[in-house]
Amino acid sequence: MTIAKKFVVGMSTTVLLAGLLTGCGGNSATSSSGGNSKQLLRMTLLAEPQAMDTSIANAAVSFDILNQINEGLYRLGKNGEPIPALAAAMPVITNGGRTYTIKLRDNLKWSDGSALTAKDFAYAWKRTLDPKTKADYAFMVAWIEGGDAYMNSKGSADQVQVKAIDDKTLTFTLVNPIPFMTSQLSFPVFFPENQAFVEKYGDKYAADADKTLSDGPFTLSKWDHEQSLTLVKNEKYWDKDNVKLNEVDVQIAADNNTLANLYQSNAIDEAQISRDQVDQWKAKPDYLVEPQLYITYVEMNENVPALKNDKIRQALALAIDRSSLVDIVFHDGSQSPTGFVPSGTKDGNNKEFRADAGDVLPKYDPAQAKTLLAEGLKEAGLTSFPTTLKFTGDDTEDGKKALEFIQGQWKQNLGIDVTVESIPHKLRIEHGQKHEFDLLLFNWGADYNDPMTFLDCHESTSSFNESQFKDPEYDQLIEKAKAEPDGAKRAQYLVDAEKILVKEMPVAPVNFRAYSYLVKPNVKNILFFPYGSEWDLKNASVE
Amino acid sequence: MSRFILRRFFYMLITFWMIVTVTFVLMHNLPGDPFANSEKLSTQQRALLSKQYGLDRPILVQYEEYLLHIGQGDLGVSFAYPTRKVTDIIKESFPASAELGAESIIFSVLVGLILGITAALKHNKSWDYTAMFIAIVGVSIPSFVLGPILQYWVGVKWGILPAALWDGPANRILPALTLSFMTIAITARMMRTSMLDVLNADYIKTARSKGLSQFAIILRHTLRNAILPIVTVLGPITVNVITGTLVVEQIFAIPGLGKYFVQAVYSNDYTLIMGLTIFYSLLLIVVMFLTDIAYGFIDPRIRLAKGRN
Numbered sequence: 001m002t003i004a005k006k007f008v009v010g011m012s013t014t015v016l017l018a019g020l021l022t023g024c025g026g027n028s029a030t031s032s033s034g035g036n037s038k039q040l041l042r043m044t045l046l047a048e049p050q051a052m053d054t055s056i057a058n059a060a061v062s063f064d065i066l067n068q069i070n071e072g073l074y075r076l077g078k079n080g081e082p083i084p085a086l087a088a089a090m091p092v093i094t095n096g097g098r099t100y101t102i103k104l105r106d107n108l109k110w111s112d113g114s115a116l117t118a119k120d121f122a123y124a125w126k127r128t129l130d131p132k133t134k135a136d137y138a139f140m141v142a143w144i145e146g147g148d149a150y151m152n153s154k155g156s157a158d159q160v161q162v163k164a165i166d167d168k169t170l171t172f173t174l175v176n177p178i179p180f181m182t183s184q185l186s187f188p189v190f191f192p193e194n195q196a197f198v199e200k201y202g203d204k205y206a207a208d209a210d211k212t213l214s215d216g217p218f219t220l221s222k223w224d225h226e227q228s229l230t231l232v233k234n235e236k237y238w239d240k241d242n243v244k245l246n247e248v249d250v251q252i253a254a255d256n257n258t259l260a261n262l263y264q265s266n267a268i269d270e271a272q273i274s275r276d277q278v279d280q281w282k283a284k285p286d287y288l289v290e291p292q293l294y295i296t297y298v299e300m301n302e303n304v305p306a307l308k309n310d311k312i313r314q315a316l317a318l319a320i321d322r323s324s325l326v327d328i329v330f331h332d333g334s335q336s337p338t339g340f341v342p343s344g345t346k347d348g349n350n351k352e353f354r355a356d357a358g359d360v361l362p363k364y365d366p367a368q369a370k371t372l373l374a375e376g377l378k379e380a381g382l383t384s385f386p387t388t389l390k391f392t393g394d395d396t397e398d399g400k401k402a403l404e405f406i407q408g409q410w411k412q413n414l415g416i417d418v419t420v421e422s423i424p425h426k427l428r429i430e431h432g433q434k435h436e437f438d439l440l441l442f443n444w445g446a447d448y449n450d451p452m453t454f455l456d457c458h459e460s461t462s463s464f465n466e467s468q469f470k471d472p473e474y475d476q477l478i479e480k481a482k483a484e485p486d487g488a489k490r491a492q493y494l495v496d497a498e499k500i501l502v503k504e505m506p507v508a509p510v511n512f513r514a515y516s517y518l519v520k521p522n523v524k525n526i527l528f529f530p531y532g533s534e535w536d537l538k539n540a541s542v543e
Numbered sequence: 544m545s546r547f548i549l550r551r552f553f554y555m556l557i558t559f560w561m562i563v564t565v566t567f568v569l570m571h572n573l574p575g576d577p578f579a580n581s582e583k584l585s586t587q588q589r590a591l592l593s594k595q596y597g598l599d600r601p602i603l604v605q606y607e608e609y610l611l612h613i614g615q616g617d618l619g620v621s622f623a624y625p626t627r628k629v630t631d632i633i634k635e636s637f638p639a640s641a642e643l644g645a646e647s648i649i650f651s652v653l654v655g656l657i658l659g660i661t662a663a664l665k666h667n668k669s670w671d672y673t674a675m676f677i678a679i680v681g682v683s684i685p686s687f688v689l690g691p692i693l694q695y696w697v698g699v700k701w702g703i704l705p706a707a708l709w710d711g712p713a714n715r716i717l718p719a720l721t722l723s724f725m726t727i728a729i730t731a732r733m734m735r736t737s738m739l740d741v742l743n744a745d746y747i748k749t750a751r752s753k754g755l756s757q758f759a760i761i762l763r764h765t766l767r768n769a770i771l772p773i774v775t776v777l778g779p780i781t782v783n784v785i786t787g788t789l790v791v792e793q794i795f796a797i798p799g800l801g802k803y804f805v806q807a808v809y810s811n812d813y814t815l816i817m818g819l820t821i822f823y824s825l826l827l828i829v830v831m832f833l834t835d836i837a838y839g840f841i842d843p844r845i846r847l848a849k850g851r852n
Binding site for chain 1: 695
């Protein structure tokens with residue numbers, strides 16, 4: 001009996017002690033956090049990035065890394081303005097805003113020491129367009145003459161109007177003048193690629209750290225898939241004297257709670273957090289809100305008879321208390337929308353589009369909404385609002401909360417009932433594109449910093465015109481803006497186009513999204529961006 | 544014996560083929576396709592992509608081709624990560640899941656056995672109640688509750704262990720602990736029941752009357768017989784723990800295979816879904832087989848019975 005007791009007690013003690021001992025060992029390991037003298041920065045990503053292939057990458061997490069290890073002709077500055085990077089100066093634009101000629105800096109090198117030339121750009125862009133590359137963002141390169149045909153297997157690479165005149169001069173011609181083109185050249189899809197290197201690795205190009213080639217401030221020295229990436233300073237970078245960080249450790253963690261806990265235990269220097277953590281951090285210097293070029297709206301399908309009427313659509317829009325929605329549902333710094341183009345979007349002349357257009361979205365007004373609904377129903381020859389309509393959206397936490405909130409608002413302010421239906425993201429997209437819905441909660445993020453990315457999806461011919469909005473005047477304004485070389489005139493067309501949306505309300509904006517970040521106060525000069533790559537570490541430092 | 548093994552192997556192949564076929568059919572009946580998650584693709588672009596990947600061909604043709612590829616050990620390339628082969632993803636991500644699972648199993652079986660043995664020996668005394676209370680708590684608290692609690696208190700508030708990530712040995716403790724509770728509870732309860740059974744058996748009374756010490760009785764006679772049911776469930780538990788690390792992997796940011804499975808289903812990543820199903824089912828089949836062998840070693844009667852077959 002006693003021996004058995006000793007045996008059991010002894011075993012338990014051993015196990016407990018073992019646990020405690022390893023516990024202590026762990027403690028000393030974690031407390032050695034990144035010292036500032038080392039210039040080590042510890043960043044985080046919410047997901048594993050895809051291959052570091054500038055042609056194929058299509059997710060923010062991929063752009064986050066690409067923007068540090070690679071570089072294009074221009075980089076974006078603090079206010080989103082283009083700053084010459086591999087280009088020696090701003091482009092020379094001729095031919096009514098369609099032809100760009102750009103000189104490269106002297107002695108540009110890839111991280112393996114080989115020369116970087118204008119040919120690397122022409123090669124990369126044509127590779128992106130090549131249908132075999134299957135690049136999601138090829139449509140941007142297709143803005144170049146001949147690009148669209150090549151992308152759709154109707155033309156050849158030789159017909160694409162991008163050329164290396166010599167090793168240091170690149171020229172290309174666009175189909176239409178694009179006022180934001182210079183800024184857009186900072187987007188990874190316009191970065192150069194080294195043909196010999198790409199072809200050496202073929203299908204495996206950029207799939208691992210040793211299969212990437214850098215021309216940016218950092219190189220990718222280690223990539224443990226799904227776990228972490230290590231970036232180190234690129235000694236071959238043309239502007240290496242202005243790069244202060246020696247190393248960037250990027251940890252991958254998908255859960256915002258985990259990120260907040262890691263941040264609080266000083267294991268990382270940066271974290272993106274969600275609504276649950278915002279209140280805890282709001283008052284602290286670590287907290288940052290970064291508005292995104294990202295809009296959420298309710299699509300109202302005009303194939304549904306009741307939703308064909310302008311006034312009914314307006315009533316539905318006016319009956320949503322957007323400020324409460326943003327505060328209660330999103331609660332992450334998101335803003336109540338003031339139009340159909342999010343704040344922060346530039347107008348093509350380096351000014352804020354919202355400043356040009358003003359706050360055009362009518363305010364929350366339940367009384368007015370009620371009147372409009374009554375008038376609209378009368379016009380449409382209906383006695384009451386149909387009770388069979390479904391309100392569809394993503395089955396994410398944000399999605400479900402927003403659906404229910406809006407459903408409640410309509411019930412409370414208009415006395416109408418809709419059935420909420422939350423479905424997986426991919427199904428939601430499919431229903432949207434096939435126009436198989438009544439009301440749909442829809443998200444759209446900018447592909448480039450210009451109102452066009454938010455406005456041309458309401459064109460009657462757009463494959464993203466899910467609400468089936470058709471207005472010839474609107475289509476005309478968008479087409480005119482696309483062809484207009486004069487920036488001011490073009491901006492005016494777009495302002496006018498947005499006004500049509502306000503009047504006809506094919507969709508009801510409910511949110512301008514923002515992201516909430518925590519950044520250690522001793523970390524300086526990380527640039528955060530509202531679309532594409534989330535951040536730029538070129539000039540960042542740890543004090 | 545060899546005929547027995549051969550037959551088992553043949554059954555294994557049939558099981559495997561059925562799993563592959565059922566998954567294939569179910570998967571292609573999921574709404575959407577591998578490109579359905581990219582909201583920036585227009586309908587035309589998506590059709591073009593489907594064609595390029597051969598997804599527009601009749602399902603039977605795709606099925607036939609897929610079986611041929613499996614036969615050659617080729618699981619294809621992931622749709623979501625087009626530069627990565629499914630076999631590479633498994634090779635890179637499974638070790639973390641397996642390590643975490645193994646650590647958790649070793650720890651939890653040890654603790655579970657000790658709890659169970661203690662409870663049985665101190666039947667209906669406070670030790671017994673304490674051990675069973677721990678077991679019930681273990682079964683009742685799911686890992687997605689326990690994980691964040693441990694992470695917050697041990698990792699953040701007390702700062703004793705890393706809150707998450709997968710850097711060193713210290714990073715293993717919290718996730719392994721989180722993963723262990725369920726197994727501790729199961730093994731403790733099973734061990735207690737079977738110990739109680741065995742302790743009341745005639746041969747134990749005989750041993751006692753021979754004058755053997757309590758220690759010798761437990762070690763030589765009780766444990767060996769009482770542990771059999773544990774060994775039986777150990778195989779499935781191991782597979783369960785290793786494949787069920789998903790939640791824990793998410794909470795503690797562990798680069799394991801579990802989260803790929805869920806992601807793959809969400810994004811209709813056909814090749815990855817099939818690859819992981821095949822991998823996991825092979826794992827299960829192999830473990831079941833090993834359990835059978837282990838069982839035979841502990842209980843000679845089983846070995847003999849099979850031998851006669």
